[in-house]
Amino acid sequence: xxxxxxxxxxxxxxxxxxxxxxxxxxxxxxxxxxxxxxxxxxxxxxxxxxxxxxxxxxxxxxxxxxxxxxxxxxxxxxxxxxxxxxxxxxxxxxxxxxxxxxxxxxxxxxxxxxxxxxxxxxxxxxxxxxxxxxxxxxxxxxxxxxxxxxxxxxxxxxxxxxxxxxxxxxxxxxxxxxxxxxxxxxxxxxxxxxxxxxxxxxxxxxxxxxxxxxxxxxxxxxxxxxxxxxxxxxxxxx
Numbered sequence: 169x170x171x172x173x174x175x176x177x178x179x180x181x182x183x184x185x186x187x188x189x190x191x192x193x194x195x196x197x198x199x200x201x202x203x204x205x206x207x208x209x210x211x212x213x214x215x216x217x218x219x220x221x222x223x224x225x226x227x228x229x230x231x232x233x234x235x236x237x238x239x240x241x242x243x244x245x246x247x248x249x250x251x252x253x254x255x256x257x258x259x260x261x262x263x264x265x266x267x268x269x270x271x272x273x274x275x276x277x278x279x280x281x282x283x284x285x286x287x288x289x290x291x292x293x294x295x296x297x298x299x300x301x302x303x304x305x306x307x308x309x310x311x312x313x314x315x316x317x318x319x320x321x322x323x324x325x326x327x328x329x330x331x332x333x334x335x336x337x338x339x340x341x342x343x344x345x346x347x348x349x350x351x352x353x354x355x356x357x358x359x360x361x362x363x364x365x366x367x368x369x370x371x372x373x374x375x376x377x378x379x380x381x382x383x384x385x386x387x388x389x390x391x392x393x394x395x396x397x398x399x400x401x402x403x404x405x406x
Contacts, residue, residue: 207241208234215240283343296335299365301356304336304348311336312365313348315355323349340370 212233223229269275296314304311317333324331330352337345358365364377 204231204234204238208237211241212237280341280343283341296362296365299358299360299362300334301358302334302336302348302350302354304346312358312369313337314362314365315357337369339372342366342369 209230215237216233268278296316297318298315300313300315301310302313303309304313313334313336315332316335319333320330331349332352332355334348334350334355335345336348337343359379359381360368360377367375368377
């Protein structure tokens with residue numbers, strides 16, 4: 169009796185295991201079949217209206233027509249998604265921007281932030297080759313500027329000098345400024361990066377990059393690790 173009960177329990181467990189394995193496949197097949205019949209069967213007359221009725225409504229070809237109709241529906245939905253993203257999305261974005269610009273006070277803040285973000289974009293930052301120092305707007309008064317071009321054009325040929333093009337931004341909004349063409353001898357190139365120069369201009373000079381740059385001294389002795397003799401090494405005097 170116990171052997172028979174054990175065999176029945178083993179068969180039951182095997183049946184339940186097989187049922188658990190086949191259930192996801194069965195549900196997937198059922199959903200896929202329903203989707204093909206519901207979508208493909210509904211749109212088949214619209215997509216294949218030029219196909220003769222005897223061929224389009226043939227029972228043995230119904231599944232194939234429904235699958236093709238379903239694929240066409242999926243493709244159309246995907247194309248509609250791309251169009252809505254790149255066309256309708258841009259349209260609604262421009263509509264929202266016009267609405268913001270129509271609000272007094274808010275439009276000035278929005279335009280300022282937009283210009284600053286555009287200035288810090290990768291495309292515009294590549295326009296600035298180097299941070300330079302020039303005498304501007306008069307001799308004896310120095311201004312931080314950005315070197316934009318070293319090319320020799322008509323202004324250079326007319327002046328008969330090696331003239332560089334420099335952009336002098338305003339503070340704290342660096343999107344506006346002055347275009348200045350100066351001889352190379354009147355331009356002092358700085359070692360700071362373009363990003364540090366932007367920070368200095370936007371902050372009104374309150375953020376200044378450290379100078380000289382902090383570099384490790386290879387001659388200085390290594391600091392004592394925690395747990396040493398507790399004696400700190402004094403810095404060397406050059």
